[in-house]
Amino acid sequence: MTWGERLRALRIDLTPLRTSRDFRLLFVAGTVFYLGAMVTYVAIPFQVYTETGSNLAVGLVGLVELVPLVVFGLYGGALADHVDRRRLLVATGVAQAVATAVLAANAFGAFGPDPQLWLVFALAAVLASTSSMQRPSREALMPRTVRHDEIPAAQALTSLGMEIGVLVGPAVGGLLIAFVGLGWGFVVDVVGLGVATLMYLAMGPHPHREETTPPSLAGIATGFRYALGRRDLLGTYLVDVAAMLLAMPVVLFPALAETVFGRPELIGLLYSAETVGALVATALSGWTARVHHPGRAIVLAAAAYGVCIALAGLMPTFWLVAGFFALAGAADMVSGVFRGIVWSQTIPEGMRGRLAGIEMLSYSVGPLGGQVRAGVTADLWSVRGSITSGGVACVVGVGATALWLCDFWSYDARTDEHAVAERAVRAARGEE
Numbered sequence: 001m002t003w004g005e006r007l008r009a010l011r012i013d014l015t016p017l018r019t020s021r022d023f024r025l026l027f028v029a030g031t032v033f034y035l036g037a038m039v040t041y042v043a044i045p046f047q048v049y050t051e052t053g054s055n056l057a058v059g060l061v062g063l064v065e066l067v068p069l070v071v072f073g074l075y076g077g078a079l080a081d082h083v084d085r086r087r088l089l090v091a092t093g094v095a096q097a098v099a100t101a102v103l104a105a106n107a108f109g110a111f112g113p114d115p116q117l118w119l120v121f122a123l124a125a126v127l128a129s130t131s132s133m134q135r136p137s138r139e140a141l142m143p144r145t146v147r148h149d150e151i152p153a154a155q156a157l158t159s160l161g162m163e164i165g166v167l168v169g170p171a172v173g174g175l176l177i178a179f180v181g182l183g184w185g186f187v188v189d190v191v192g193l194g195v196a197t198l199m200y201l202a203m204g205p206h207p208h209r210e211e212t213t214p215p216s217l218a219g220i221a222t223g224f225r226y227a228l229g230r231r232d233l234l235g236t237y238l239v240d241v242a243a244m245l246l247a248m249p250v251v252l253f254p255a256l257a258e259t260v261f262g263r264p265e266l267i268g269l270l271y272s273a274e275t276v277g278a279l280v281a282t283a284l285s286g287w288t289a290r291v292h293h294p295g296r297a298i299v300l301a302a303a304a305y306g307v308c309i310a311l312a313g314l315m316p317t318f319w320l321v322a323g324f325f326a327l328a329g330a331a332d333m334v335s336g337v338f339r340g341i342v343w344s345q346t347i348p349e350g351m352r353g354r355l356a357g358i359e360m361l362s363y364s365v366g367p368l369g370g371q372v373r374a375g376v377t378a379d380l381w382s383v384r385g386s387i388t389s390g391g392v393a394c395v396v397g398v399g400a401t402a403l404w405l406c407d408f409w410s411y412d413a414r415t416d417e418h419a420v421a422e423r424a425v426r427a428a429r430g431e432e
Helices: 001-010 017-018 021-052 055-080 085-107 117-145 148-179 182-202 217-229 229-249 251-260 264-283 285-292 292-313 320-346 351-379 383-404 417-430
Strands: none
Touching: 001 351, 017 021, 017 085, 017 117, 017 148, 021 055, 021 117, 021 182, 055 217, 055 264, 055 320, 055 351, 085 182, 117 264, 117 320, 117 351, 148 182, 148 264, 148 285, 148 320, 217 229, 217 351, 229 251, 229 285, 229 292, 229 320, 229 351, 229 383, 251 264, 251 383, 264 320, 285 320, 292 320, 320 351, 320 417, 351 383, 383 417
16 A cells, blocks of 8 residues: 555545435534534623623533533433434524524623623523533434444544534634624524524434333433443443543643743633644544454543643643643544444444433533542642643553453454444344
8 A cells, every 4th residue: 555545544534424415414513503502602601701700600600501411411312212313403403592592682782781690691501401402312313324334434524523613613702702792602603503403404304213212210220221231331431531530631721821831822722722633633534444443442542642641741832732732632532433433333223312311421520520630639739740640640540441341442343242233233224
């Protein structure tokens, strides 16, 4: 194989976008939703801080969002395994558009000369509830829109869309706030939510193919038992929680920029460094479809994330620090792509929603605990010490998890009973 052929083999596989109309709609709609959500993600804290001048008040926004995120994520997962997922996407999209429209009206003074802060907090909770209900359906529906052998490429493309939204959304939100006013940021999000919801509406029907049960605590508990009973799935959750809990450095970026380097104007580059690295890794993800041991890839990528974070804490210059954060973002994205591949290729159709809700729980607990760990360690020791020790702890934690779940390391997508069974089911339905 020539070097040119090797480089072409690294390019992200666009096949699902060419072969599946429903995947195209799902991909574009999901990207627009992420982009709009990040615009509002910037606008709400800015509005709260402008009105109160309190960092505590800004922090309380995240607190009021946490419980709805967890509760409705789990409930939304159970609901996605019972109702028409496309209809649930449309309903939650409309609800988000309405809530964001009220935020826009509040910002423009429709309810008084000053924005009503209680309304901002209430609507932040509503948006957290509806978005967390929507995500399990979107993730559970994705494998239905492509052939089984296209799932790795579809997972990489889905991750690419998310990272585009995460990178571009805050920049768009900041520009709108600075030049045309905060309310227009919400308006742009409303328009995006409307367009994306229409795309979901345009998708073809994907009804459940087996008997379903209404959402309940017993159904959610069944999902937990299934996840805990499969060591390959348990490994994907625990490795991610270990990496985020022990090494996530985001909460330290303001202190790193201002007190360590004395360059507060560069804080935006710290926030975007990991996203840039993730985008590059996703754009070069063509090789992932040829890896048959995703457990090993997840462990190695998560360990590489910890190594890069640890080295970032030791680097003498800002640009080297940002560079290692970018490499960490690339490693984290590789781990995320393979986690998504394992979930999409092995979880039965009737369990995908609930397992996606459990996945959201792991996404919530790890970063939240990681922020506390990083902040406490930085106050007791130093900012650099917190970053580096977190990276080292991540490598140790990921390694310990891999040793405990040794069969996760040896997992082979070609022979695993769950992957083989799901592949056989899809082949029988003509989806192979």
